[in-house]
């Protein structure tokens with residue numbers, strides 16, 4: 001027992017898909033502006049501000065690491081597939 005259990009799945013997207021095609025999308029009506037998401041973002045993206053406005057995180061620096069999604073106590077954030085080549 002070394003505590004190596006896998007983290008919960010990000011969503012229905014797998015990790016690779018989230019990295020390559022995903023973006024973080026908030027559900028503004030659920031956000032309580034606690035700031036836990038921003039606090040846990042390793043590159044200091046103001047996730048809370050995005051959540052407040054209901055705006056996806058388009059910041060090109062986003063690592064899609066999932067920290068904000070996993071830490072939000074309200075389940076506000078999720079990964080959503082970006083329609084890049086929706087043909």
Ligand code: SF4
Nearest residue numbers: 031032034035037072
């Ligand atoms: S952690 Fe969740 S509830 Fe808190 S500010 Fe961020 S999106 Fe809103």
Ligand code: SF4
Nearest residue numbers: 041062063065066068
């Ligand atoms: S997925 Fe990671 S890098 Fe992107 S906004 Fe959330 S915590 Fe920051």
